[in-house]
Amino acid sequence: MGLPVEEEIRCDVLVIGTEGTGARASIEVAEQGADVLAVTKGFLARSGATLTADGEIDVDSRSAREIFGVEGSPDDSPEQFARDMIREGDYLANQRLVAIHTEEAPARVKELLDWGAHLEGFVHAPGHAYPRGLWIPGLKLARLLARRLRSMGISVLENVMVVDLLRDAEGVLGAVALHIPSGRLLLLRSRAVVLATGGAMRVFPLTTAPEELTGDGLAMALRCGTALQDMEFPMFLPYTFLTPPVLRGVIFPYDASALLEVHVLNRHGERYMARWDPQRLEKTTRDINSVAAAMEIRAGRGSRAGGTFLSFEHLPRNLLEFSAEWFPGNLRNWRAAGFRLRDFFPSLDEAWEVAPACHFWNGGVKIDERCQTSVTGLFAAGEGTAGIHGANRLAGNALTMTQVWGKRAGFFAAAFARSSKLREPRRAQVEEVARKVLRLRSPTSGPTVVEVRQEIRRIAGEMVGIVREEESLSQALAAISDLRDQLPHQCVQGQDPRFNREWMEGLQNENLLDVLEAVVRASLARPESRGALYRVDYPFTDDTHWLCNLVLQRHDAEWTIREEPVQEVYVSLPQSRRAYGRKGGEDRIPR
């Protein structure tokens, strides 16, 4: 064919991403009898966000009780779970998608248990009216799904980074990918594509997310004309370690705040959450906790390292002998992921220095009930799709999302593939994508890929951040524009094609920059504060004007932003101007 690619692989459905969502989608495609190829930038079950999940997978409390035999409340229901999601997502969720989510969740978790998963606990996290968190550690879930992929004989390609999607007037027809170990370019041709690539949390300097979460799927969707939605709502986890360096971004302090009684203090010892949510205090949702922490730090009341203080001082010392039992399963005995916290903090006498870290992507690719995006043949599911969580995600609902929506994406993509044909990609488009890789192989005098990545994170940290305002957002937009001019001239030191991290970084930098620009533009276009977005210059929630989703598209360099009103289907929408964080129901002291 004479294309600048070294190998061509054909399949019915290409699934990009192999962890919670991608694995579940691939399993479903195979069960529907279609030929699936799953590709991952990292190693199967050794990359991605799923394995980092501490363990909750949410279902309504009544189903948890009836199906799984835990101590759930018979008063809960999928409808009540949906109401909580809609309220705590500050009313921006797509109510039809939420209803599907809570309705299908029990069957999806039941399936996991049938496949060999074990429940290790059942927890009640903040924001939920009832306990809903069935405890299955993400690492075990990822490995279970990987074994199932293998046992079903599903083709998985590891260390393959998709560079861009290919499309024609009809829709998506495949992708060009970089095989990282060899440096070879692959042409992947398929009848349908499922994006299961997760969020872009690594655009921010402090994040809980693994290495791979650089917004690749979001950016390549944007570049092929796909609509994104709710991009102003990257989610932050309020309490992650700041020190020592080895623990930066570890989320255990948040787990402690959710599962125990903790006090979060500013440098004056004030329990400042009383000014934000006097009833729930630290037990309010994560969006409000993060915004409050960021505002304390901004006001100069934070710690030296730029955080706040999480204290156990109110707990009588003779309770501490029982502290090993305070956490479920994998967290027992003060184990935080691969760390023994007692090595670092032998007593609880001193407060922990903690800070909000970017943890999840509430918005992303706009999808309908069938996971169809705005581009024909392109499906998307899991983190990095919009509409399920609205402006804020409830704890434990990310793993649920992977299973409910992974399966749906697989089902509908397989159905679509049955009725469509493999189409020939346009040579010019393949060449254009290949050129991005080839450019990194040519000597230039521009900034290094490392310098570009550092600059992107600096813009995200200093000018975008957790709490935002017009002036700094506008500066961010100008800085992004400058950096975009530099992108084609990024320089790399090494030209060995094998496992060239610089090439990956160079490609990821474009993705990070595209996503960051979407965040900035969406944040500027919403002059109010809601969920995970806090505008210092508009510190109130305005339901009369802003109960809408912002839908972004880019054609060539032109961005369009459309306001789509939220549809009231099951839960009535508020119609007021209210203090930020007052999500309906509870009274709030005005600040």
Next chain:
Amino acid sequence: MVGKGARIVSLDKACVVTVQVRRGSDDENRLVAYEVPVEPGQSVLGVLQYICDYLDSTLAFSCSCRIGLCSACLVRVNGKMVRACTTLAEGDMLIEPYRDDARIKDLVVQLPPLAK
């Protein structure tokens, strides 16, 4: 500090350590030395990231979760197999791929499929 925590105070102020990294792939094998500033409580992964960011961006290593779960960053430090992300940088060190067969490049090794 008690127990294993003592490791963290063994290095109580920032200093410069010599890090030797076994680089190359099947057809080549060489030790490259770097001088790396290390602060207390910094991980071996932090050292590798520092080398990449400030000294030599051609170094290949792999990592993912950075919190001791995924095992993508397995390496040998002074002969002992560890996760780079949860191991503290405690002084001069030799960093090698955790196994010599199935090496892709430098510290990156083709990970075997997961056991049942």
